[in-house]
Amino acid sequence: MAEQRRIPPTNDLMFKKLMASEENKDILRGLITDVLGIIPEDLTIISPYSIELCKALLGAEDVNKLRYTLRDIAASFKTGDFVSELQIRKTQHFHERLLYYPLKRFCENYGAEGRVTVGADGKPNLYSSLRPVFALNILEQSHYDEDDDALRVFELYDPIRHKRFGKDLLKIGCFELNKANIETTNKKHWRDFFMSKEIDDEAPDYIKKANEVIDFVNLGEEERKVAEALEKAGATLQDELDYSYFTGKAEGKAEGKAEGKAEGETVGMLNVIKMLKQGKSIDEIMKDKGISLAEV
Numbered sequence: 001m002a003e004q005r006r007i008p009p010t011n012d013l014m015f016k017k018l019m020a021s022e023e024n025k026d027i028l029r030g031l032i033t034d035v036l037g038i039i040p041e042d043l044t045i046i047s048p049y050s051i052e053l054c055k056a057l058l059g060a061e062d063v064n065k066l067r068y069t070l071r072d073i074a075a076s077f078k079t080g081d082f083v084s085e086l087q088i089r090k091t092q093h094f095h096e097r098l099l100y101y102p103l104k105r106f107c108e109n110y111g112a113e114g115r116v117t118v119g120a121d122g123k124p125n126l127y128s129s130l131r132p133v134f135a136l137n138i139l140e141q142s143h144y145d146e147d148d149d150a151l152r153v154f155e156l157y158d159p160i161r162h163k164r165f166g167k168d169l170l171k172i173g174c175f176e177l178n179k180a181n182i183e184t185t186n187k188k189h190w191r192d193f194f195m196s197k198e199i200d201d202e203a204p205d206y207i208k209k210a211n212e213v214i215d216f217v218n219l220g221e222e223e224r225k226v227a228e229a230l231e232k233a234g235a236t237l238q239d240e241l242d243y244s245y246f247t248g249k250a251e252g253k254a255e256g257k258a259e260g261k262a263e264g265e266t267v268g269m270l271n272v273i274k275m276l277k278q279g280k281s282i283d284e285i286m287k288d289k290g291i292s293l294a295e296v
Contacts, residue, residue: 007214008196010140013054013227014214015086019073020049024213028075030206032082034186035151036134036173040077047074054226074105080132081105090141098172102135106170136173138194143174150179150191 007014019028025043032040073084083101091097109115115129144152154172156165175187177195182188189203199211212218219227275285286292 007216007219007227009194009210009214010086010138011214011227012086012230013223016049016073017223018210018213019084020045020047020075022048024210026206027210027213028073030186030204031084031136031190032075032134034184034190034204035136035175036153036171038080038134040075040079040082042078044076045074046076047072051220051222051226055222072101080134081109082134082136084136084138086138087140090143094143098135098137098174102133102170102172106130106133130169132167132169132171134171134173136175139174139176140178142176142178144176147181148179149181150177151175151182151187 009015009018018024019031022045025045028045029040029043032038073082075082083105085101087094087097109130111126112129115131116124116126117128118124152174154174155168156170157163158165175191177191182191185202186204186207189200189207193199193203193207193210199208216224272285272289272291275288280288
């Protein structure tokens with residue numbers, strides 16, 4: 001780890017440091033603008049990056065909680081809210097999870113102080129505090145196999161009448177890093193950055209800055225320790241997943257083979273009974289099925 005020049009930006013600590021630090025708001029602003037096409041004015045980070053919190057969780061040997069704490073990014077700006085999650089592996093119930101975080105954020109704004117407007121009748125309308133939510137999920141594996149487009153942005157839409165929802169209240173982006181088709185140059189720069197590829201000289205300054213932030217020599221001693229612990233935990237988790245996958249695959253093959261054999265025997269028996277009911281002789285059944293008298 002110490003020999004690496006850069007820590008991968010998909011490391012949980014680096015992702016949080018890059019996207020949730022006050023001094024790196026220009027990086028987050030650039031990501032939101034380039035990928036989702038939104039200019040986030042008056043950007044405020046919710047639950048900013050804190051190395052002290054990381055140290056506390058690591059000291060409590062709660063690496064898994066630390067990983068999930070770091071992985072989520074939340075921010076607020078003038079016209080809406082933003083949430084981002086780094087999902088480097090396929091997960092069960094992926095689409096449910098995709099909706100959960102942005103919808104949770106949307107509902108949390110209900111009746112938020114300072115955002116509720118008062119109607120003509122003098123009564124507060126709590127729904128007036130609800131704001132658009134924009135989500136971005138960065139994925140290292142393919143979740144949509146039907147094409148090679150790197151970015152998908154889902155909105156509320158009527159597919160029969162080809163009409164959008166009355167307001168743009170929800171946008172969910174999925175950025176699949178291993179896909180080739182990318183619409184803009186800046187999105188390509190981001191894809192290269194997250195995949196730890198060489199950054200082009202024409203890349204925006206905020207992406208070049210992000211590239212410097214993850215340089216190992218620019219990290220503090222405590223950050224290096226946390227980053228190394230997370231890398232180790234991630235490698236251990238991957239080993240466990242691989243072991244479970246291959247073990248499950250082997251067990252599944254054996255189980256499937258046994259079930260297939262049992263099912264085949266059952267079907268064969270039913271066919272013999274059917275032939276007997278049809279008046280076929282035992283000799284005819286033996287010849288037709290290629291089985292012995294004992295098997296009949």
